[in-house]
Amino acid sequence: MNEFEFIHALREHSRTQKQSRRVIAGIGDDASVLTQLGDRDLLATTDLLLEGIDFYRDAIPPQLLGRKTLGVSLSDIAAMGGRPLWSLVSIGLPTAVWRDNFKEAFFQGYLALANQFGVTLIGGDVSQSKTEIVMDSIVLGEVASGAAVRRSGAQPGDQIFVTGTLGGAAAGLKLIQMGARLGKEGLVSLPSVSGREEKPDHEESADATIENVESKAIEQLLLRQLSPSPRVGWGIVLGEERLATAMIDISDGLSSDLRHLCDESGGGALIHASQIPANPDVATLCGRRALDPLALALHGGEDFELLFTVRPENEVRLPKRVDGVEVHQIGVITDQPGRIQIEEKSRIWDLKPGGFEHFK
Amino acid sequence: MNEFEFIHALREHSRTQKQSRRVIAGIGDDASVLTQLGDRDLLATTDLLLEGIDFYRDAIPPQLLGRKTLGVSLSDIAAMGGRPLWSLVSIGLPTAVWRDNFKEAFFQGYLALANQFGVTLIGGDVSQSKTEIVMDSIVLGEVASGAAVRRSGAQPGDQIFVTGTLGGAAAGLKLIQMGARLGKEGLVSLPSVSGREEKPDHEESADATIENVESKAIEQLLLRQLSPSPRVGWGIVLGEERLATAMIDISDGLSSDLRHLCDESGGGALIHASQIPANPDVATLCGRRALDPLALALHGGEDFELLFTVRPENEVRLPKRVDGVEVHQIGVITDQPGRIQIEEKSRIWDLKPGGFEHFK
Numbered sequence: 001m002n003e004f005e006f007i008h009a010l011r012e013h014s015r016t017q018k019q020s021r022r023v024i025a026g027i028g029d030d031a032s033v034l035t036q037l038g039d040r041d042l043l044a045t046t047d048l049l050l051e052g053i054d055f056y057r058d059a060i061p062p063q064l065l066g067r068k069t070l071g072v073s074l075s076d077i078a079a080m081g082g083r084p085l086w087s088l089v090s091i092g093l094p095t096a097v098w099r100d101n102f103k104e105a106f107f108q109g110y111l112a113l114a115n116q117f118g119v120t121l122i123g124g125d126v127s128q129s130k131t132e133i134v135m136d137s138i139v140l141g142e143v144a145s146g147a148a149v150r151r152s153g154a155q156p157g158d159q160i161f162v163t164g165t166l167g168g169a170a171a172g173l174k175l176i177q178m179g180a181r182l183g184k185e186g187l188v189s190l191p192s193v194s195g196r197e198e199k200p201d202h203e204e205s206a207d208a209t210i211e212n213v214e215s216k217a218i219e220q221l222l223l224r225q226l227s228p229s230p231r232v233g234w235g236i237v238l239g240e241e242r243l244a245t246a247m248i249d250i251s252d253g254l255s256s257d258l259r260h261l262c263d264e265s266g267g268g269a270l271i272h273a274s275q276i277p278a279n280p281d282v283a284t285l286c287g288r289r290a291l292d293p294l295a296l297a298l299h300g301g302e303d304f305e306l307l308f309t310v311r312p313e314n315e316v317r318l319p320k321r322v323d324g325v326e327v328h329q330i331g332v333i334t335d336q337p338g339r340i341q342i343e344e345k346s347r348i349w350d351l352k353p354g355g356f357e358h359f360k
Numbered sequence: 361m362n363e364f365e366f367i368h369a370l371r372e373h374s375r376t377q378k379q380s381r382r383v384i385a386g387i388g389d390d391a392s393v394l395t396q397l398g399d400r401d402l403l404a405t406t407d408l409l410l411e412g413i414d415f416y417r418d419a420i421p422p423q424l425l426g427r428k429t430l431g432v433s434l435s436d437i438a439a440m441g442g443r444p445l446w447s448l449v450s451i452g453l454p455t456a457v458w459r460d461n462f463k464e465a466f467f468q469g470y471l472a473l474a475n476q477f478g479v480t481l482i483g484g485d486v487s488q489s490k491t492e493i494v495m496d497s498i499v500l501g502e503v504a505s506g507a508a509v510r511r512s513g514a515q516p517g518d519q520i521f522v523t524g525t526l527g528g529a530a531a532g533l534k535l536i537q538m539g540a541r542l543g544k545e546g547l548v549s550l551p552s553v554s555g556r557e558e559k560p561d562h563e564e565s566a567d568a569t570i571e572n573v574e575s576k577a578i579e580q581l582l583l584r585q586l587s588p589s590p591r592v593g594w595g596i597v598l599g600e601e602r603l604a605t606a607m608i609d610i611s612d613g614l615s616s617d618l619r620h621l622c623d624e625s626g627g628g629a630l631i632h633a634s635q636i637p638a639n640p641d642v643a644t645l646c647g648r649r650a651l652d653p654l655a656l657a658l659h660g661g662e663d664f665e666l667l668f669t670v671r672p673e674n675e676v677r678l679p680k681r682v683d684g685v686e687v688h689q690i691g692v693i694t695d696q697p698g699r700i701q702i703e704e705k706s707r708i709w710d711l712k713p714g715g716f717e718h719f720k
Contacts, residue, residue: 003486010467010481023446023480032482034446034500036396046498048450048485086383086394090408090496107370120383121370122392123404125496126363130412136450136485136496138406140394 004260025150028264030079030249031141033148041148043141045076051132055226059176062102064226065135066109072251073139074117074230075304079249081149081239082141084117084232090125092134102133117232143239149308154246154265156335158309161318161327163231166254168279170300171291172225175218182222214288217281224279228304233323238308243317247308253301255351259340261307262333271331271351273344298342298351309333364620385510388624390439390609391501393508401508403501405436411492415586419536422462424586425495426469432611433499434477434590435664439609441509441599442501444477444592449484452494462493477592503599509668514606514625516695518669521678521687523591526614528639530660531651532585535578542582574648577641584639588664593683598668603677607668613661615711619700621667622693631691631711633704658702658711669693 001009011027022035031045049069051057060068070087077084089110093102114121119139127134231249238244246265248257254276262269278293285291310318318327334341340351361369371387382395391405409429411417420428430447437444449470453462474481479499487494591609598604606625608617614636622629638653645651670678678687694701700711 006463007486023482026480026482027484029483032446032448034482036398036402038396038398042396042402042500044446044448044483044498044500046448046450046483046485046496048452048487048494048496050452050487050489050494052490053452053488086392086404088392088404088406088498090406092408092410092413092494103366120386122383122386122394123389123406124387125406125408126367127408127410128413129410130492132490132492134408134410134452134494136406136408138404138448138498140402140404140500 024148029151030076030247031082033080033143035145036142039145040142041145043077043080043082043143043148045073045139047072047076047137049135049137051134056176057133059181060226061182062105063109066106066111067113067227069106069135069137070110070113070119070139071228071230072304073137074113074119074232075228075249075251077139077141078231078235079149079247079306080141080143081147081235081244081247082143083236084119084139084141086122086140087114087119088123088138089121090127090134090136090138092127092129092132094129094131094133097133098128147239147242149239149244149247151246151248151261151264152266154261154267154309154333155311156267156333158245158311158333159315159329160258160269160271160307160309160331160333161329162250162254162277162305162307163234163327164303164305164325165277165279165297166250166303166305167282167293167296167300168221168224169228169302169304170225170253170296171279171282171285172221172223173302174291175221176225180218180222182219182226214285217284220281221279221285225302228302230304231306231322231325234306234325234327237319237322238306241317243310243314244308245311247306250303250305250307251301253299254307255298255340256301257307261309262340263338265333266337268334268336268339268341269331270334270341270343270348273342275328275330277328277330384508389511390436390607391442393440393503395505396502399505400502401505403437403440403442403503403508405433405499407432407436407497409495409497411494416536417493419541420586421542422465423469426466426471427473427587429466429495429497430470430473430479430499431588431590432664433497434473434479434592435588435609435611437499437501438590438592438595439509439607439666440501440503441507441595441604441607442503443596444479444499444501446482446500447474447479448482448498450487450494450496450498451484452487452489452492454489454491454493457493458488507599507602509599509604509607511606511608511621511624512626514621514627514669514693515671516627516693518605518671518693519675519689520618520629520631520667520669520691520693521689522610522614522637522665522667523594523687524663524665524685525637525639526610526663526665527642527653527656527660528581528584529588529662529664530585530613530656531639531642531645532581532583533662534651535581536585540578540582542579542586574645577644580641581639581645585662588662590664591666591682591685594666594685594687597679597682598666601677603670603674604668605671607666610663610665610667611661613659614667615658615700616661617667621669622700623698625693626697628694628696628699628701629691630694630701630703630708633702635688635690637688637690
């Protein structure tokens with residue numbers, strides 16, 4: 001039983017509970033949706049981030065870890081079409097980490113992102129841990145009554161959109177695993193990524209230019225992994241304008257998350273490879289670093305972009321961009337439940353989910 | 361800087377945030393209090409439970425760990441005078457633990473307690489962890505607008521009450537550390553606790569009686585530690601009837617938590633040692649097991665009883681018991697800020713906090 005199967009079983013079980021008061025959406029969506037007494041529904045989400053699984057202590061500066069901890073949960077609220085309001089955070093730190101400047105830097109990054117979106121940190125818990133850093137991020141938000149965008153609302157013919165670009169965060173993770181690190185000033189160090197040999201002087205200059213372009217691309221990809229930007233503005237627009245029929249954030253990977261959306265909606269999907277907005281920095285590096293832009297865009301996780309569906313007649317109402325971020329139409333919902341097809345160069349094949357699973 | 365100082369600093373810092381919309385109580389109380397749009401306020405709390413710090417895997421059956429995970433957060437909602445409604449839980453499990461029956465037993469215990477109090481599990485997160493079991497428990501609740509019982513509302517002359525008995529959970533922890541374990545049927549095994557030598561037959565029967573009484577007491581104390589009962593009913597009564605002026609749950613220990621309450625209220629306290637309801641099972645064992653009932657009642661954590669203050673004229677309105685649990689008056693709030701005194705056998709001394717701190 002992997003975690004998706006277990007969560008499904010738990011969800012079925014929790015439906016048999018005596019009470020399910022005022023619960024519009026419980027287990028099985030990006031966030032839970034609860035009826036408040038006024039004309040807004042309450043949203044709640046939680047995300048666990050564990051050292052060695054979700055991040056490496058030596059690869060992410062504490063400030064960015066603080067930012068990412070909040071960011072992943074803001075993304076869940078955005079994926080419901082809601083507005084984030086309040087947050088809580090639980091932190092477990094080994095004593096040695098407690099004693100250095102980790103927590104101050106962590107909260108500097110956390111609170112800066114909170115301020116950016118008008119979110120107030122209202123509580124949390126602090127505990128000692130034995131060896132590993134542990135974070136649990138909780139965000140509460142609101143949405144107009146009945147306007148929460150579920151995973152389950154897509155219908156055949158709805159067009160499939162995605163914000164921003166895909167594959168960058170997964171490429172960043174690969175680069176980290178190859179040894180790339182952000183430097184103090186945001187520069188990258190490339191201990192084992194660069195395999196260059198000594199060259200004669202006249203070849204140094206051309207190499208330096210390539211190196212410079214590559215460094216910039218690597219830095220951008222590391223930041224995609226370490227410092228994701230939740231699409232809070234898009235979430236609010238898509239929810240308030242009731243534009244999206246279904247939505248999910250891309251945390252596990254497009255192939256996995258599109259499958260979650262289709263499963264919940266009882267439909268299938270046809271997507272066009274050429275329309276998937278692959279991250280341009282991955283393309284810059286793909287030759288020399290053996291990165292496959294399409295594979296990463298399809299299966300790479302942690303981009304925290306929004307994947308959503310729109311009725312064809314509403315496409316014209318979609319803004320061109322929100323907070324400077326564009327959307328791309330990548331395909332259409334079909335009436336073939338469970339079947340996700342991808343069209344690539346006049347060939348159509350069935351897409352298997354290849355996203356992240358904890359317990360295979 | 362210990363965790364209390366850090367939380368205080370963070371609280372001061374978060375007050376400088378751009379927004380603090382609809383936040384009645386943020387960092388620094390048992391739960392956060394938020395304005396909803398109707399006539400109820402929203403409560404939110406989170407508690408992190410880490411293996412090797414908050415529990416030992418070999419000492420707590422998964423079912424009781426599930427129960428305790430929810431219970432500690434229900435206790436926080438009770439300490440605000442509120443009614444729990446919804447819960448989320450984040451779980452990190454090593455792969456080997458994921459593959460055995462841990463999660464099924466965990467949720468059996470968790471959901472049984474949720475059902476008991478009409479709480480609906482609405483979400484959470486599941487992650488792989490490297491080596492240790494990690495839980496973060498989140499509970500949302502409600503209270504009538506303006507009726508949340510803060511730590512800060514006590515005034516000189518208010519009487520100090522505590523639900524149930526104190527010191528049992530800390531005694532249970534000591535017994536676990538001495539090697540005592542719950543058996544399959546709730547019986548205890550005493551690998552290193554019992555130091556008896558072989559005795560002649562005629563002494564066996566008296567010993568067996570003592571052993572039996574002790575076993576029962578040890579079992580009760582282990583359950584106080586491993587399976588706390590949050591005082592949800594008392595919390596609702598004290599909040600809805602507006603009986604308590606200030607309240608906190610006893611998680612760190614009476615001496616620590618009374619200090620938190622006094623610090624927030626800007627007062628002091630005088631408590632009477634003879635009126636503190638020490639756990640009776642600790643008294644049963646105190647001779648042979650070197651347990652000090654008063655010291656454990658004063659400084660032992662994790663009883664999850666409610667400590668609250670009541671105006672003298674409202675004492676008559678207090679119910680005798682709620683859900684079978686009594687309360688005891690243990691002292692009075694004084695006008696000496698920061699000073700907590702204890703009267704013991706006609707002697708009055710200043711009480712130093714001796715409760716649990718993660719980072720000393």
